[in-house]
Amino acid sequence: MGAGQSYVDHHGAGAPAARPGWCGVRQQILAGYADGVVVVTADVISPHIEEYRQELDWFEHKGFVAVVIPEAGQGLA
Template identity: 45%
Template sequence: MCFYAPEQSLATVTAFAEERGWRAGPRYTDDETWRTCVARPGWGLVRQQVRSGRAEGVVVLSDLDAGAVRCDFMEQLAWFGTHLAFVAVVEVGRR
């Protein structure tokens, strides 16, 4: 699985996964605020890992990390679903 969060929150995301016995994988972050997920380079790398079969999903700090707005988040969930992958959210609604 991959981790995706702001740089200062990667430790929180990693701890969340470790508490559940999940194996650590690549960590991705984006330095800027992007309007949509698909425009974020780090998020693109997460999706590439999933698409290639190297990751079963992603752990994010917030649902807002996986989608700038609710409809974007739902689009991301649908994309992960079509790839039989998951999105684990540490803290819902936090930015």
């Protein structure tokens, strides 16, 4: 991605697959323009454990996820 580019979704915007910013990140990775994504907390990916695990599985095969503040399951319900 170029300087100044970022992808964001509104807080509580729903499932990752339904969020334009998150889908944009995935598209950039699939196109080879990005290697992964950096998020502040795991809740940015999803507060729901099953959605969170699905996203981690996708990124495990396509790119990387870096979580700035690891929370060891905190906030994932």
